[in-house]
Amino acid sequence: MADQSTRDPIEIRLTSAQRVHYVRQTGMVLPSSLSFYPAQLKRLSSVAVKAGTDTLPISRSAVKEVLEPKSSSEQGSDSFAVEVMLTSEQKEQIRQVTGHVFTSLRIVPDDVPVTYNETWDDAIPIRVGRTMVIKPADKSYETSHATQIIELPVGDSSKQGVFGTGRHPSTQLSLVLLEEYVESGDRVLDLGTGSGILAVAAAKLGASEVLALDIGAAAVAIAQETVSLNNVADVVEVDQGSIESAAPPFDLVVANIFPKVIIELAPNLGTTLRHAGVLITSGSVVTRAKETANAVCAAGFSLEKQRPQDNWIGMVFRKP
Numbered sequence: 659m660a661d662q663s664t665r666d667p668i669e670i671r672l673t674s675a676q677r678v679h680y681v682r683q684t685g686m687v688l689p690s691s692l693s694f695y696p697a698q699l700k701r702l703s704s705v706a707v708k709a710g711t712d713t714l715p716i717s718r719s720a721v722k723e724v725l726e727p728k729s730s731s732e733q734g735s736d737s738f739a740v741e742v743m744l745t746s747e748q749k750e751q752i753r754q755v756t757g758h759v760f761t762s763l764r765i766v767p768d769d770v771p772v773t774y775n776e777t778w779d780d781a782i783p784i785r786v787g788r789t790m791v792i793k794p795a796d797k798s799y800e801t802s803h804a805t806q807i808i809e810l811p812v813g814d815s816s817k818q819g820v821f822g823t824g825r826h827p828s829t830q831l832s833l834v835l836l837e838e839y840v841e842s843g844d845r846v847l848d849l850g851t852g853s854g855i856l857a858v859a860a861a862k863l864g865a866s867e868v869l870a871l872d873i874g875a876a877a878v879a880i881a882q883e884t885v886s887l888n889n890v891a892d893v894v895e896v897d898q899g900s901i902e903s904a905a906p907p908f909d910l911v912v913a914n915i916f917p918k919v920i921i922e923l924a925p926n927l928g929t930t931l932r933h934a935g936v937l938i939t940s941g942s943v944v945t946r947a948k949e950t951a952n953a954v955c956a957a958g959f960s961l962e963k964q965r966p967q968d969n970w971i972g973m974v975f976r977k978p
Contacts (some may be wrong), residue, residue: 667693684767685943703756714760717769792824822853831940831972850915854881861890907932924957940972
């Protein structure tokens, strides 16, 4: 009978410092531990040893990069990767299984499931930009007539996992840039609408027609509720789908979504906007800004503005 220990997964517990480093580099959240079967860990180790590196690749694309290194002229096309330095205990844990000492783990974030949950239940009114206030529907807020009030559905467990309470830096960046770029009468596409907060903001800032799209059914339901709460159903249409569901041309597209999706959609975004149209992106941390901007510019846009906030960055692109 085989030794059970050779079949049980190895659990590498991550420190808070390692997880914080990963979040700051990617905007994504790592679990508290990573699990590998011994045979899997040995295979990954053999890839690293063969390549002569002391960094252990632990995702599909990281392994591919190690096995098929790009030439110096192709380095700009490499997948974005993060190195997480190992503690002494983690190094020894891996050495006992593989027989080799590694100093870090190499992770390509686009291979890791995206997890980010906002808490709706403790939302409070906040002011964003020059004219906007975001508040739960059951909270009061004293304001002048000049302020745009955007109300969100009252939080409950059904809303967990739907993004867009207005408190995340990427949402705030989107709102500030919308405030600056939406013009009266614009036709706007909110791609990956989440709670619908950006679509409602665009309508209140003067857009005459807004299409809010999301691939998630839960997000669509909440976005519809947000639109109704704010009395902009005559301007904002909410549908389930992605960019292929949109009927161009639009004057402005706002996309508060992760870089991987922006990069994949970049060619389609180029055909969705009218001449001189504006694309606002804000779902990227600073470390991924160049990668995202390169992909969008390759689709025919020019980068017009960058605005950072708390390690996140909002970017404005113009279609010639």
